[in-house]
C-alpha cells in the first residue's frame with residue numbers, strides 16, 4: 001500500500017491566552033492520499049483554521065506529527081522549513097485582503113518565484129502570465145491592480161499566486177466562501193481541473209456542506225477541537241455516524257443557512273434528507 005501524501009498524527013495545538021493556554025486542536029489524526037481532497041468541516045471556532053495554520057506551520061503544534069510526503073514538519077525549525085515551504089501553500093477566504101493592492105496581478109503572481117530564486121524578472125513575469133492564463137484570466141489582466149477585479153477574479157489571482165511555487169499541497173481556508181454561488185462553482189471547477197492536471201493534494205476547509213460535497217473525496221468533522229467523524233464524503237454526508245454530523249447536516253438544510261448554496265447543492269442536499 002502506498003503511504004498517504006499527508007499524514008497527521010495526534011496533532012495538538014495550544015494558544016497562549018491570559019492566565020494559561022487554550023487547546024484549539026486536541027489529538028487530531030487524519031491522512032490524505034496524493035491527488036485527493038480532504039474537507040474539514042465543523043461549526044465556527046471548532047479549530048478548522050488552526051489545523052490549516054498548523055499544516056502551513058504558521059503555528060507550531062504543541063505535539064503530534066505532520067508528515068508531508070514522508071517528512072515530519074511539525075517541530076521543524078524555520079531554517080529547515082524554508083526550502084520546503086514552496087511545497088505547501090494556502091488560499092485564503094478574503095481574496096482582496098490577501099493581495100497587495102499596490103502590485104499588478106502579474107507582479108503578485110510573480111512574487112513567490114523571486115523567493116524561489118528565479119532571478120530573471122522577465123522569466124518570472126513570463127511564468128506569471130502562464131499561470132494567470134491557467135486560472136482563466138485574460139492577458140489584459142496582467143497589468144491591473146486587485147481593486148480592478150471582481151471577487152472571483154481576485155480569488156483566481158490568489159490561486160495563481162499559490163500555484164506559482166508548484167506546491168504539492170494546497171490548503172484552501174474558506175477559499176470560496178466570499179464568492180457568490182455561480183462564481184463559487186467556477187472556482188471549484190478550476191481547482192478540480194488543476195488537481196486533475198497536476199495531482200496536487202487539497203485540504204479544503206469550509207462550513208458549506210454543498211461545496212464540500214462537490215470538491216472532496218473525504219471529510220473530517222471537528223467539534224471543539226476534536227475530530228468527531230472521518231470518512232468518505234458519501235459516508236459522512238449521506239450516512240453520518242455521529243449526532244453532531246447529523247446536526248450540521250440539518251443546519252445545512254435549514255433555509256436560513258441555505259444562502260451560499262447553489263441550487264444544484266440545495267437539490268442534492270435535499271435529496272440527502274431521505275437518505
Ligand SMILES: Nc1ncnc2c1ncn2[C@@H]1O[C@H](COP(=O)(O)OP(=O)(O)OP(=O)(O)O)[C@@H](O)[C@H]1O
Nearest residue numbers: 015016017022024043044045046047048049050051
Ligand atoms: N491566536 C489565537 N489566540 C487564542 N485563541 C485563538 C487564536 N486563534 C484562534 N483561537 C481560538 O481557537 C479556537 C479555534 O479557532 P479557529 O479559528 O481554528 O476555528 P474555526 O473552526 O476556523 O472557526 P471559523 O469557522 O469561525 O473560522 C476558537 O475558540 C478561537 O477563539
